[in-house]
Amino acid sequence: MAEPAITTLRLDRPGIRKALGDLEAEIMELVWARPAGQGTTVRDVFEVLHERRRLAYTTVMSTMARLARKRLLRVEKADQAYVYYPRFTQEEFVSRFVEHVLQDLLVSFSGATLAGLSALADPRAAARASQLLDEIARRRAVEESE
Amino acid sequence: MHTLLGLSSVLLVLLGGHLALNLVRGLRDWSQRRDGHLLVLAAPVVSLAIGVAGVHHFAGRVCFVGAPAWDLTLGTALPLGMGLVALGGLGLGGSRLALMHRFVARSGGPPGRELRALVEHLAERLGVRRPRVLVCAVDRPLAFTYGLFRPTLLLSTWMVEHLDRREVESVLAHELAHVARRDYPISWLATVLRDAFFYLPTSRAAHRELHHDKELACDDLAAHVTSRPLALASALAKVWQRALAEPALETAQPLLGTGEMIEERIERLLAGPQAGRDVWRTTDARRRERREKGPRSAALGVGVVALGALLVVEIANTAVMLAPMGCGPVSSLAGLL
Numbered sequence: 001m002a003e004p005a006i007t008t009l010r011l012d013r014p015g016i017r018k019a020l021g022d023l024e025a026e027i028m029e030l031v032w033a034r035p036a037g038q039g040t041t042v043r044d045v046f047e048v049l050h051e052r053r054r055l056a057y058t059t060v061m062s063t064m065a066r067l068a069r070k071r072l073l074r075v076e077k078a079d080q081a082y083v084y085y086p087r088f089t090q091e092e093f094v095s096r097f098v099e100h101v102l103q104d105l106l107v108s109f110s111g112a113t114l115a116g117l118s119a120l121a122d123p124r125a126a127a128r129a130s131q132l133l134d135e136i137a138r139r140r141a142v143e144e145s146e
Numbered sequence: 147m148h149t150l151l152g153l154s155s156v157l158l159v160l161l162g163g164h165l166a167l168n169l170v171r172g173l174r175d176w177s178q179r180r181d182g183h184l185l186v187l188a189a190p191v192v193s194l195a196i197g198v199a200g201v202h203h204f205a206g207r208v209c210f211v212g213a214p215a216w217d218l219t220l221g222t223a224l225p226l227g228m229g230l231v232a233l234g235g236l237g238l239g240g241s242r243l244a245l246m247h248r249f250v251a252r253s254g255g256p257p258g259r260e261l262r263a264l265v266e267h268l269a270e271r272l273g274v275r276r277p278r279v280l281v282c283a284v285d286r287p288l289a290f291t292y293g294l295f296r297p298t299l300l301l302s303t304w305m306v307e308h309l310d311r312r313e314v315e316s317v318l319a320h321e322l323a324h325v326a327r328r329d330y331p332i333s334w335l336a337t338v339l340r341d342a343f344f345y346l347p348t349s350r351a352a353h354r355e356l357h358h359d360k361e362l363a364c365d366d367l368a369a370h371v372t373s374r375p376l377a378l379a380s381a382l383a384k385v386w387q388r389a390l391a392e393p394a395l396e397t398a399q400p401l402l403g404t405g406e407m408i409e410e411r412i413e414r415l416l417a418g419p420q421a422g423r424d425v426w427r428t429t430d431a432r433r434r435e436r437r438e439k440g441p442r443s444a445a446l447g448v449g450v451v452a453l454g455a456l457l458v459v460e461i462a463n464t465a466v467m468l469a470p471m472g473c474g475p476v477s478s479l480a481g482l483l
Contacts, residue, residue, distance in 0.1 A: 125386075129383055129390060132416075133384065136383055137380070
């Protein structure tokens, strides 16, 4: 399966908006909200988004076409209209995005990234170790004062 | 069929080992558990010895030569193959010793006066002769005991620099507990036996549980001798945290054990002595028992009996398998009578 074309990382935005533009993200969220196997047309998306913000139909159309070019959506023609399907589930998209970013960072900053990564590799263990240390320190302090 | 004999022998060892391990898990005494584990690890040796002796015995005999070709090949190949692997295990053990020796010789330096005094004091409390203590200039947590006959304790400078006096004391107590229990030679033997029969799940399980037990037993002993379980817990937690931040190849492996174990050990020390679990047995109590009962004669006796039983079962197995073919001890006995 072809990889989605992710070229930007926006650190100031939340969630999938780190990887996609605001409108692209909104559209993807709508597509992912559909039951599996059911496609989405431009009209479906337009009807919802037009309520939220005054968008032009052509804006929605061109954005969805762009998402298809970025390989996030797959397009099929069904009597006169184009129907869009997601190429990945939201989880898959997120994990590919994270992997992509990490690889990119590793290539650029090998030494620094690796050192920090190992704590990331098992954040649960790192958190647990800190927690235990705090508790032990507290109990030892009590023991000393007795 | 000789192949069948070999395979049934292995099956017997596996079954017996599995039952034995289940029994051992119910025991509370550390020494008894260790004896049980060693038994499970040693059992395949008995089986192998019989197998190899069998090949030697049957070679050239009519029943052997008369058997189908594949049975001949497999019946010889199986025990000999197992024997080769066993020798390989022994070889690995030897090289492990040599590597340790080289590392210690290369990086070990004399300890400070305070450290030496601490070790001496703890050794006295544990009732062991003061081992050789060396410090190595390594910026990683490292603390282990090694040596088949003359135990040596190795500590890294990281330990001395990052742990407070009580924590260092507890780590030393833990390592000295290994010396007191003669853990290194026993673990070395256990590892050789496990490598020799690495394909047997019972051997792998027994080795894992033996290793697991020995760390917990030494934690208990150290906590008791220093009366400060929290200090050891603290030392372990600091080492764990450091290991997570910078996973190097050999971060205090012998002190840490495996990752999952260290959390268990810390929590156990925090929980304190548990009623019903035979954990806080002091050296004095054990010495007293030894004087009363003789050198763990009960457990040893059980072990010998169990191995003897295995031998008898194996011989019976041999007889049952080979009698229908007209060869084997039964027919030889018949010939004698």
